Amino acid sequence: xxxxxxxxxxxxxxxxxxxxxxxxxxxxxxxxxxxxxxxxxxxxxxxxxxxxxxxxxxxxxxxxxxxxxxxxxxxxxxxxxxxxxxxxxxxxxxxxxxxxxxxxxxxxxxxxxxxxxxxxxxxxxxxxxxxxxxxxxxxxxxxxxxxxxxxxxxxxxxxxxxxxxx
Amino acid sequence: xxxxxxxxxxxxxxxxxxxxxxxxxxxxxxxxxxxxxxxxxxxxxxxxxxxxxxxxxxxxxxxxxxxxxxxxxxxxxxxxxxxxxxxxxxxxxxxxxxxxxx
Amino acid sequence: xxxxxxxxxxxxxxxxxxxxxxxxxxxxxxxxxxxxxxxxxxxxxxxxxxxxxxxxxxxxxxxxxxxxxxxxxxxxxxxxxxxxxxxxxxxxxxxxxxxxxxxxxxxxxxxxxxxxxxxxxxxxxxxxxxxxxxxxxxxxxxxxxxxxxxxxxxxxxxxxxxxxxxxxxxxxxxxxxxxxxxxxxxxxxxxxxxxxxxxxxxxxxxxxxxxxxxxxxxxxxxxxxxxxxxxxxxxxxxxxxxxxxxxxxxxxxxxxxxxxxxxxxxxxxxxxxxxxxxxxxxxxxxxxxxxxxxxxxxxxxxxxxxxxxxxxxxxxxxxxxxxxxxxxxxxxxxxxxxxxxxxxxxxxxxxxxxxxxxxxxxxxxxxxxxxxxxxxxxxxxxxxxxxxxxxxxxxxxxxxxxxxxxxxxxxxxxxxxxxxxxxxxxxxxxxxxxxxxxxxxxxxxxxxxxxxxxxxxxxxxxxxxxxxxxxxxxxxxxxxxxxxxxxxxxxxxxxxxxxxxxxxxxxxxxxxxxxxxxxxxxxxxxxxxxxxxxxxxxxxxxxxxxxxxxxxxxxxxxxxxxxxxxxxxxxxxxxxxxxxxxxxxxxxxxxxxxxxxxxxxxxxxxxxxxxxxxxxxxxxxxxxxxxxxxxxxxxxxxxxxxxxxxxxxxxxxxxxxxxxxxxxxxxxxxxxxxxxxxxx
Numbered sequence: 001x002x003x004x005x006x007x008x009x010x011x012x013x014x015x016x017x018x019x020x021x022x023x024x025x026x027x028x029x030x031x032x033x034x035x036x037x038x039x040x041x042x043x044x045x046x047x048x049x050x051x052x053x054x055x056x057x058x059x060x061x062x063x064x065x066x067x068x069x070x071x072x073x074x075x076x077x078x079x080x081x082x083x084x085x086x087x088x089x090x091x092x093x094x095x096x097x098x099x100x101x102x103x104x105x106x107x108x109x110x111x112x113x114x115x116x117x118x119x120x121x122x123x124x125x126x127x128x129x130x131x132x133x134x135x136x137x138x139x140x141x142x143x144x145x146x147x148x149x150x151x152x153x154x155x156x157x158x159x160x161x162x163x164x165x166x
Numbered sequence: 167x168x169x170x171x172x173x174x175x176x177x178x179x180x181x182x183x184x185x186x187x188x189x190x191x192x193x194x195x196x197x198x199x200x201x202x203x204x205x206x207x208x209x210x211x212x213x214x215x216x217x218x219x220x221x222x223x224x225x226x227x228x229x230x231x232x233x234x235x236x237x238x239x240x241x242x243x244x245x246x247x248x249x250x251x252x253x254x255x256x257x258x259x260x261x262x263x264x265x266x267x268x
Numbered sequence: 269x270x271x272x273x274x275x276x277x278x279x280x281x282x283x284x285x286x287x288x289x290x291x292x293x294x295x296x297x298x299x300x301x302x303x304x305x306x307x308x309x310x311x312x313x314x315x316x317x318x319x320x321x322x323x324x325x326x327x328x329x330x331x332x333x334x335x336x337x338x339x340x341x342x343x344x345x346x347x348x349x350x351x352x353x354x355x356x357x358x359x360x361x362x363x364x365x366x367x368x369x370x371x372x373x374x375x376x377x378x379x380x381x382x383x384x385x386x387x388x389x390x391x392x393x394x395x396x397x398x399x400x401x402x403x404x405x406x407x408x409x410x411x412x413x414x415x416x417x418x419x420x421x422x423x424x425x426x427x428x429x430x431x432x433x434x435x436x437x438x439x440x441x442x443x444x445x446x447x448x449x450x451x452x453x454x455x456x457x458x459x460x461x462x463x464x465x466x467x468x469x470x471x472x473x474x475x476x477x478x479x480x481x482x483x484x485x486x487x488x489x490x491x492x493x494x495x496x497x498x499x500x501x502x503x504x505x506x507x508x509x510x511x512x513x514x515x516x517x518x519x520x521x522x523x524x525x526x527x528x529x530x531x532x533x534x535x536x537x538x539x540x541x542x543x544x545x546x547x548x549x550x551x552x553x554x555x556x557x558x559x560x561x562x563x564x565x566x567x568x569x570x571x572x573x574x575x576x577x578x579x580x581x582x583x584x585x586x587x588x589x590x591x592x593x594x595x596x597x598x599x600x601x602x603x604x605x606x607x608x609x610x611x612x613x614x615x616x617x618x619x620x621x622x623x624x625x626x627x628x629x630x631x632x633x634x635x636x637x638x639x640x641x642x643x644x645x646x647x648x649x650x651x652x653x654x655x656x657x658x659x660x661x662x663x664x665x666x667x668x669x670x671x672x673x674x675x676x677x678x679x680x681x682x683x684x685x686x687x688x689x690x691x692x693x694x695x696x697x698x699x700x701x702x703x704x705x706x707x708x709x710x711x712x713x714x715x716x717x718x719x720x721x722x723x724x725x726x727x728x729x730x731x732x733x734x735x736x737x738x739x740x741x742x743x744x745x746x747x748x749x750x751x752x753x754x755x756x757x758x759x760x761x762x763x764x765x766x767x768x769x770x771x772x773x774x775x776x777x778x779x780x781x782x783x784x785x786x787x788x789x790x791x792x793x794x795x796x797x798x799x800x801x802x803x804x805x806x807x808x809x810x811x812x813x814x815x816x817x818x819x820x821x822x823x824x825x826x827x828x829x830x831x832x833x834x835x836x837x838x839x840x841x842x843x844x845x846x847x848x849x850x851x852x853x854x855x856x857x858x859x860x861x862x863x864x865x866x867x868x869x870x871x872x873x874x875x876x877x878x879x880x881x882x883x884x885x886x887x888x889x890x891x892x893x894x895x896x897x898x899x900x901x902x903x904x905x906x907x908x909x910x911x912x913x914x915x916x917x918x919x920x921x922x923x924x925x926x927x928x929x930x931x932x933x934x935x936x937x938x939x940x941x942x943x944x945x946x947x948x
Contacts, residue, residue, distance in 0.1 A: 019184040049218040066241040073245040077252045095190040106179040152239035159246035
């Protein structure tokens with residue numbers, strides 16, 4: 001097996017494995033930390049796909065931002081000294097059945113669809129092209145995104161602030 | 167067998183299903199949010215994979231970046247709501263909070 | 269001229285004071301508390317001194333070159349590139365800006381040193397020096413900028429620092445009001461300035477050479493000849509706008525009113541900003557763009573008229589003021605008027621020459637008055653001074669030298685520069701004997717009020733109260749030393765620009781590559797000599813009058829103040845009520861406009877609105893009937909059925925997220941199956 005292929009399978013295994021930990025672990029702290037593996041693995045997948053900028057963004061925002069946020073939320077809503085930090089799951093059997101049916105359908109779809117493929121796959125730095133697109137074709141969504149982020153920022157502050165008791 | 171588009175799509179599908187399972191079974195709001203993050207990541211893998219294998223342009227990556235941006239906003243607001251709910255009800259079990267229900 | 273020499277040290281001339289400002293602005297408060305004021309002083313003065321040394325280096329660098337190649341530039345980076353607009357952050361030094369940077373860093377450095385003594389007691393010592401350094405930076409940026417936009421940044425920067433320093437003692441409401449006034453009045457001028465910049469860029473862009481860099485404007489200026497906008501030559505309009513900017517910054521009619529109030533700031537600030545440097549920015553700008561102004565004879569006429577009118581008006585006001593700093597403020601306005609007179613007769617060299625000599629003696633006068641105020645414990649009223657020559661010998665002698673210089677005593681700097689201006693006003697193709705005559709009258713008044721001040725402050729009996737008299741003391745060395753240097757400069761600075769009949773005018777030769785050769789005077793040396801003797805005579809008469817009234821007391825001042833029923837005196841003492849007129853016309857005018865707006869709003873707009881409201885109400889009433897019986901019937905029916913349906917469907921909404929998800933997922937699965945099996 002080629003080295004690149006081997007590495008791909010390794011990264012994919014890490015991703016899926018830690019995602020499974022997220023899904024099945026009984027301890028929410030384990031779940032939260034396993035998320036790190038998933039996010040980092042996905043970043044690795046982006047690298048395989050030649051998406052250098054997206055990979056960097058993935059690491060910055062998911063690993064550096066969202067994961068930290070989630071950990072904070074876990075810490076703030078559970079007493080860390082509790083030995084058993086429960087992460088109750090309910091209705092496992094029907095969920096497993098549904099998900100199994102769903103993934104079977106998905107894989108079948110993936111296999112059956114005749115995907116159009118480019119003749120030649122090129123690996124070039126994408127950051128410049130992305131920047132150009134953001135300021136040209138995607139200018140309006142780009143500006144809207146900043147508005148959304150601002151709204152989320154203010155909303156998060158307003159929501160999470162402690163009510164001052166009169 | 168060389169790594170092709172199908173590999174990435176299957177990987178995305180697996181991640182999606184795991185996320186789905188998390189969302190379906192967990193009672194803890196934070197865990198539900200983690201499941202949503204998994205689903206978003208799987209969607210992103212698809213976007214980037216299509217972008218890489220089909221036309222070679224970077225539009226798919228742009229969408230992925232927008233999704234990441236929205237995920238960040240969603241996580242911030244979602245977790246803020248979780249904190250607010252925790253302060254109010256002293257629990258974050260998604261089943262326990264049902265004051266809006268008649 | 270086409271191959272400027274690229275250097276990399278010019279930027280430090282400009283940036284060093286900025287570093288000083290940043291250092292003191294950010295760390296000064298802590299340093300002052302923890303280490304002491306000496307460190308603040310060090311970080312404030314050292315950058316300016318180094319800037320001065322670098323300026324000297326630049327000057328000698330220029331001197332080593334051939335006159336037509338005297339040109340250093342330092343391009344730091346490309347700032348803007350928008351469409352046809354390309355702006356660099358670049359500094360340049362040619363003979364003109366070399367003079368300016370030497371004046372700014374040299375005199376500025378002396379004033380920094382003087383301030384160490386003057387501001388020693390102040391709590392906000394660090395803030396003072398931070399702003400003073402920031403001002404020096406902005407002024408240097410203004411004079412070394414290689415394009416109009418960069419110059420505009422310096423132009424705004426000096427205005428900002430001036431505002432901050434006028435209101436430096438912000439605890440007193442009067443000071444902050446003075447600061448606001450200076451800032452707002454300056455803004456009016458700045459508006460004109462930026463309009464001028466736009467107009468120049470726009471009209472050059474029409475010709476396909478849009479640029480704001482001075483050298484390129486100079487190259488393409490001839491393309492603007494004949495271009496018109498609203499029937500006025502573009503050049504004329506642009507230069508008029510630029511001149512409006514100059515009247516704001518350089519305190520000319522009609523925007524001079526802020527300068528007397530600016531005396532509320534600390535005295536060294538008055539010396540640096542409101543006498544020696546910032547107020548000369550307008551003169552520098554006109555000299556820098558001399559090629560444009562020379563293309564617009566109408567503007568030149570306006571500049572000369574405004575200049576000479578300001579010179580006369582300010583001089584007449586200065587005759588009667590009693591505040592030691594206000595006299596100097598009005599004399600500054602008056603002297604700036606002379607510079608504009610020179611610029612207006614296209615004698616830019618003479619304007620810059622007077623600018624330089626004036627910087628020396630006016631800084632000396634202000635610092636001297638600061639020394640006096642310091643000794644008097646803050647007293648500024650000349651009527652309460654007198655006889656100070658004994659207790660303040662250094663201040664007295666340097667002040668006297670500066671007074672001699674500003675009054676135009678032969679062989680002092682002021683004599684040469686003012687004489688040059690008057691001679692140009694008379695002999696230049698743009699000049700006339702009228703301008704000369706008015707200028708000479710102003711010179712006579714200058715001599716009178718300056719000697720009046722000298723006699724009132726330093727001679728006769730001391731009129732201060734006993735307590736103040738006991739505490740009279742000469743200022744420390746750190747304050748008197750700059751005074752001595754400036755006094756020496758007040759005499760020696762004139763010798764580099766001797767009038768034509770005495771020898772070669774080195775100063776004019778130095779500036780020739782920038783400003784062009786001086787005009788061929790249409791008078792002989794003999795005529796120049798005659799005029800010179802005449803103007804000296806008028807100045808001597810002014811001196812003699814002041815001597816009689818205020819030294820010998822042979823003539824009572826009341827004798828003059830009651831002339832024409834005291835009307836003239838009151839006019840002059842109250843500054844022609846210009847502030848009150850401005851208050852009435854502009855501020856009240858604005859309020860009146862607002863009131864008219866309110867009236868229109870209340871009676872006309874409201875009437876229309878009310879009328880439409882009544883009409884709407886009527887229509888609504890009719891609508892209402894229809895609504896109540898027809899629409900509501902339908903809506904109520906709909907609502908009832910919806911309510912009934914909702915009651916049935918409510919049980920689906922369990923509030924359980926997982927169950928929703930199952931439904932969604934099931935639907936998706938069904939959708940996929942349908943798509944795969946039956947649709948494709």
